[in-house]
Amino acid sequence: MLSPANHNSSLLPDTHPCNGCDARDLAICGVLETDDLDTFRRLGCSIDLCDGQSLFHQGDAATRVFTVTLGMLKSFRILADGRRQVTGFHLPGDFVGTSVDQEHQFAVEAVGKSRVCAFPVNRFDGFIEEHQPMQRELYIAATRELVQAQQQMVLLGRKTAMERVASFLVLLSDRLGHGSVVELPMRRSDIADYLGLTKETVSRVVSELKRSRMIRLRAIERTEILDRTRLDSLAQGDG
Amino acid sequence: MLSPANHNSSLLPDTHPCNGCDARDLAICGVLETDDLDTFRRLGCSIDLCDGQSLFHQGDAATRVFTVTLGMLKSFRILADGRRQVTGFHLPGDFVGTSVDQEHQFAVEAVGKSRVCAFPVNRFDGFIEEHQPMQRELYIAATRELVQAQQQMVLLGRKTAMERVASFLVLLSDRLGHGSVVELPMRRSDIADYLGLTKETVSRVVSELKRSRMIRLRAIERTEILDRTRLDSLAQGDG
DNA sequence: CGTTCGATTGAGCTTTCTCAAGCACAGTGG
DNA sequence: CCACTGTGCTTGAGAAAGCTCAATCGAACG
Numbered sequence: 001m002l003s004p005a006n007h008n009s010s011l012l013p014d015t016h017p018c019n020g021c022d023a024r025d026l027a028i029c030g031v032l033e034t035d036d037l038d039t040f041r042r043l044g045c046s047i048d049l050c051d052g053q054s055l056f057h058q059g060d061a062a063t064r065v066f067t068v069t070l071g072m073l074k075s076f077r078i079l080a081d082g083r084r085q086v087t088g089f090h091l092p093g094d095f096v097g098t099s100v101d102q103e104h105q106f107a108v109e110a111v112g113k114s115r116v117c118a119f120p121v122n123r124f125d126g127f128i129e130e131h132q133p134m135q136r137e138l139y140i141a142a143t144r145e146l147v148q149a150q151q152q153m154v155l156l157g158r159k160t161a162m163e164r165v166a167s168f169l170v171l172l173s174d175r176l177g178h179g180s181v182v183e184l185p186m187r188r189s190d191i192a193d194y195l196g197l198t199k200e201t202v203s204r205v206v207s208e209l210k211r212s213r214m215i216r217l218r219a220i221e222r223t224e225i226l227d228r229t230r231l232d233s234l235a236q237g238d239g
Numbered sequence: 240m241l242s243p244a245n246h247n248s249s250l251l252p253d254t255h256p257c258n259g260c261d262a263r264d265l266a267i268c269g270v271l272e273t274d275d276l277d278t279f280r281r282l283g284c285s286i287d288l289c290d291g292q293s294l295f296h297q298g299d300a301a302t303r304v305f306t307v308t309l310g311m312l313k314s315f316r317i318l319a320d321g322r323r324q325v326t327g328f329h330l331p332g333d334f335v336g337t338s339v340d341q342e343h344q345f346a347v348e349a350v351g352k353s354r355v356c357a358f359p360v361n362r363f364d365g366f367i368e369e370h371q372p373m374q375r376e377l378y379i380a381a382t383r384e385l386v387q388a389q390q391q392m393v394l395l396g397r398k399t400a401m402e403r404v405a406s407f408l409v410l411l412s413d414r415l416g417h418g419s420v421v422e423l424p425m426r427r428s429d430i431a432d433y434l435g436l437t438k439e440t441v442s443r444v445v446s447e448l449k450r451s452r453m454i455r456l457r458a459i460e461r462t463e464i465l466d467r468t469r470l471d472s473l474a475q476g477d478g
Numbered sequence: 479c480g481t482t483c484g485a486t487t488g489a490g491c492t493t494t495c496t497c498a499a500g501c502a503c504a505g506t507g508g
Numbered sequence: 509c510c511a512c513t514g515t516g517c518t519t520g521a522g523a524a525a526g527c528t529c530a531a532t533c534g535a536a537c538g
Contacts, residue, residue, distance in 0.1 A: 077393050080477035085393040100382045106389060135374055142381040143339045149388035150345060154316050154324040156395035157435030161526065188485060196396030198527060203486050220485075220535085238319035400494070427517065437495060442518050459503090459517075 036131060043127060044117040049073075049110035055096070058107045062099040065124045068092050071114025072185055075106045076193065086194035087149075089186065091175060095141060112185045156196045159237060164195040165205045166234035169215065173225060180225045181218065279366060283356040288312075288349035294335070297346045301338040304363045307331050310353025311424055314345045315432065325433035326388075328425065330414060334380060351424045395435045398476060403434040404444045405473035408454065412464060419464045420457065 032040060046069065049055065055066065058077055073090040087106060090096050096108055096116065119127075128134045155167055168191065173182045184191070188199040195202065209215045214231050216224045225231055233239045285308065288294065294305065297316060312329040326345060329335050335347055335355065358366075367373045394406055407430065412421045423430070431438040448454045453470050455463045464470055472478040 075389075077389070079393070079397060080475060083397040083476060085396040087389045087392050098382070099386075100379050101386070105386050132371075135378065139374065139378045139381060140339050142378060142385055143337070146381055146385050146388060147338075147340070147344050149385060149392065150314075150316070150326045153326050153388065153391055153395060154318070156392055157324040157432070158318060158322045193396070199485080200487085200528085201526060204526095207486075236319060237322065438517080439496085439519085440494060443494095446518075 032131065032134065040127060043123045044119045047116050047118050049114045049116065051110060051112050053110045055108040055110070055116065056104050058104055060104050062097060062102060062104050063121055065098050065119045065121055066096040066108075066116040067119075068094045068096060069115045069117050072111040073108050073114055073116070074111050074186065074190060074194075075108045077106050084193045085196070086190055087152075088145075089194070095138070098138070098142075111190065161195075161197055161201050161205050162208065163234055163237055163239065164197060165191075165202060165209065166214075166231050166239070168195060169223065169225065170228075170231055170235045173228075177225075180228065182223045182225065184221045184223055275370060280356075282362045282366060283358045286355050286357055288353045288355065290349060290351050292349045294347040294349070294355065295343050297343055299343045301336060301341060301343050302360055304337050304358045304360055305335040305347075305355040306358075307333050307335060308354045308356050311350040312347050312353055312355070313350050313425065313429055313433075314347045316345050323432045324435070325429055326391075327384075328433070334377070337377070337381075350429065400434075400436055400440050400444050401447065402473055402476055402478070403436060404430075404441060404448065405453075405470050405478070407434060408462065408464065409467075409470060409474045412467075416464075419467065421462045421464065423460045423462055 044067075047055075049071070055073065056062075068090050069092055071092075073094075073096060074086050075088050075090065075096070076084055076086040078084045089111065090108075097104065099105065128138065155164055159167065169182060172184065173180075176183060188202050192199040192202045197205075206215070206217075209231075210217065214225070214227045214234075216226055218224055230239065283306075286294075288310070294312065295301075307329050308331055310331075312333075312335060313325050314327050314329065314335070315323055315325040317323045328350065329347075336343065338344065367377065394403055398406065408421060411423065412419075415422060427438040427441050431441045434441065436444075445454070445456075448470075449456065453464070453466045453473075455465055457463055469478065
């Protein structure tokens with residue numbers, strides 16, 4: 001198993017105060033009756049994570065499934081020499097760790113203070129076995145993620161640095177923007193590793209976007225989109 | 240809708256001689272009883288495609304689902320200015336066009352002579368609704384594809400040209416290699432658009448791999464892997 | 479008020495791309 | 509049977525986007 005040197009995350013404690021999940025943050029709540037939802041909640045165990053804390057590493061046994069209930073997580077994969085690719089950011093309602101393999105193919109860590117709800121796989125599988133609508137919901141979630149992953153392939157394979165950053169801002173604005181303000185809780189290096197760039201290039205491009213008045217930085221983690229139209233067309237690759 | 244100028248594929252005829260599918264090439268045959276499989280076969284309609292012929296374009300209404308029964312298909316997305324990203328190659332047994340959206344997000348074309356089995360979505364959905372094991376099978380297929388897509392993100396975001404080509408050869412060797420010989424029915428430009436490179440770079444890297452005796456070209460579309468170990472470690476990023 | 483850690487900016491370098499020419503092979507018609 | 513032509517592959521030379529390394533900046537915190 002890989003265990004990169006510059007890895008400051010601590011392992012997840014195996015036992016943890018178990019206080020159930022907040023139903024509102026479970027993605028599947030929409031397809032479950034109140035009783036069933038209650039049953040489902042009780043299968044899980046809430047876990048708090050602080051910034052950079054690891055939920056699991058690549059190669060770990062896939063013994064639990066998670067839903068994000070608070071904050072943000074990132075999943076990534078690391079090559080032998082330390083090169084890292086962030087494959088996604090996960091928000092409340094997202095499933096994490098639903099692998100068909102015995103081992104996790106990717107690592108998952110918290111971005112800022114976060115909370116997840118953990119389900120032992122056997123209990124989780126047992127539950128969805130008995131709840132058809134949830135099976136379908138999981139399938140739809142996987143398919144959506146797949147389309148998202150394919151969009152990301154286009155970005156990584158064919159877009160310029162500026163188009164990548166524009167796409168990223170537009171994506172986050174759609175997922176967690178309040179009006180024209182986008183929260184960026186992750187580090188520049190996380191963005192860089194998500195976009196297949198270096199943190200320096202991300203920094204330079206953000207500066208360029210500021211200079212051309214498409215965005216403004218309220219704070220380092222609070223970006224305001226000033227010209228959504230131009231940012232959109234940049235993101236689409238016809239800017 | 241995008242319709243790039245240099246696009247020589249012809250549209251799929253709406254009506255076509257319907258002669259059913261070969262059961263052996265349907266991915267799901269493993270989870271269906273003989274009777275059910277027979278029923279399933281009859282829902283579909285076999286379609287032959289010649290090289291470069293389009294199954295559907297991005298933006299087309301998603302009215303049918305397909306399984307590949309012969310040959311190979313590629314799915315891809317094109318940006319406004321013609322830049323193209325191939326997101327995957329599909330072999331017999333693979334599902335294609337199983338979108339949750341009303342419109343296809345990606346285009347699919349044949350690589351060489353190919354054959355698919357087409358199912359109207361409503362009939363397809365109706366069938367899987369009544370066959371639990373198939374739902375599960377579809378979910379597993381989607382999850383596998385997702386992991387594969389994430390691996391591809393690592394490749395596109397963080398690997399060098401040489402590592403990308405090595406990864407590609409290893410991948411294809413695992414999927415359709417006979418011993419150490421890999422069939423490459425697609426064009427160099429398809430490989431390039433899959434790996435986020437130019438066809439010139441792919442050509443140069445292949446030449447370099449030949450020069451360093453890791454591979455040998457029996458014919459242009461028949462590559463023999465001479466040093467699998469070295470190619471593997473290159474592909475993993477620690478060569 | 480100093481320290482620390484991440485973000486920014488700069489200068490030079492490397493990898494890959496672009497553009498262009500030449501090559502190989504299959505299909506076609508004289 | 510062989511030149512002709514078209515298409516895709518290869519190779520080369522110069523250009524460009526983004527990377528690396530290094531210095532500086534700036535906010536948070538003790």
